[in-house]
Amino acid sequence: MNDKYQASSAVLFIIFNRPDTTEKVFGQIKQARPARLYVAADGPRTDKPGEQLLCEQARNITRQIDWPCEVKTLFRDSNMGCKNAVSSAITWFFENEEEGIVLEDDCLPTDDFFRFCDTMLEKYRHDTRIRHISGCNFQHGKKWGTASYYFSNLTHVWGWAGWRRVWKDYEKELFQYHVNDVRPQLETLFTDRFIVDVWESIFKLVKTGGVDTWDYQLTFLNFFNNSLSVIPNVNLITNIGFGESSTHTNDVNNINANLPVQALGNITHPLYILPQKQADIYTLNADFDIASRWKKYNKPKYKAKRWFKGLFK
Structure with missing residues (x-):
């Protein structure tokens, strides 16, 4: 008999060519027993020689359904790349569901992750200030406030949940946003010039197609809509995908690789709905x-260069 928490929300599981991590994450999904997968x-x-076999092995793992569950699949015959494959999968999911949980094949959730997502999806279902629910926490032990979670301007996607009401505005090419407008808008969110510099550079890279990814676009969508994300005060997701076979997380020594998880406990809610800027x-x-x-x-030499340049402005 399964005495684990049973997820009430639909789950989207995005996989590719890693049967080893797929098996571990799917094992947690099986424990949560969602009614719609x-x-x-x-x-x-x-x-990539041998990749077809790896992809098939990963797909076979997800066929091992041993609980009452409505299953829908979107298996691509040819490779679309991270940007197109993942974004189209999420679009497909939200075309069928008003809300739900999204897991990729390297994001290993705790049992509490599903309970947290279910609770947040219900609580903030109609609160348009809240546009994203994260399962991961990158504070490395630091907690913000006494509640089970805090609010953030950032959008973490290592295990997350969301609503159709947000994703309907997603556009992978960022057509409606223009390079010259971005920096002034970012400066309303961040006062640190170097944080603005980096986000501006990322925006330009995404806009020109210089990076094959889907998630920065969701981040900018939420930035430019003055949105808040829910972040648990303990980490509920371990990214087990760091390594050479990963598309974006290659550095096994990264501070966020294989982060430990903690128990969530009883869920308590913050009194104030404001972003924790210091977090x-x-x-x-x-x-x-x-x-x-x-x-x-x-450094003095850079200060001198700026002073010298200022003489000729």
Whole structure:
């Protein structure tokens, strides 16, 4: 008899070519026993020998349904790449569901992750201030407030939940946003010039197709709509995908690789719905190495160069 928490929300499971991590994550999904499961898989790359077999092995793992469950699949025959494959899978999911949970094949959830997502999806279903629910926490033990979660301007996608009402505005090419407008808008969110510099550079990279990803677009969508994300005060997701076979998380020594998880306990809610700016700065400082940028900026030789340039303005 399964005495684990049973998820009430639909789950989208996005897989590709890693049967080892797929099996571990699917094992947790099996424990949660969602009544509706969507599985999306990108196709193998023709220039990668052996990848077709790996993709098929990963897909076979998700066929091991041993609980009452309505299953829908979106298996691609050819490779679409991360940006197109993942974004189209999420679009497909939200075309069928008003809300739900999204897991990729390297994001290993705790039992509490499903309970947390179910609770947040219901509580903030009609609150348009809240546009994203994260399962991961990058505060490395630091807690913000006494509630079970805090609010953030950032959008973490290592195990998350959301609503159709948000995803309907998603556009992978960022057509409605223009490069010249971005920096002033980012400066209303972040006061640190180097944080703005990095986000501006990322925006340009995404806009020009210089990076094959889907998630920054969701981040910018939420930035430019003055949105809040829900972040648990303990980590509920371990990314087990760091390594050479990963598309984006190659560095096994990354501070966020294989983060430990904790028990959530009884869920309590914050009184005030405001972003924890210092929590976001902590995360961005680690991700963007802001402290080193400021240290270099404040070196005497760089100060002298800026002073000299200022003479001719």
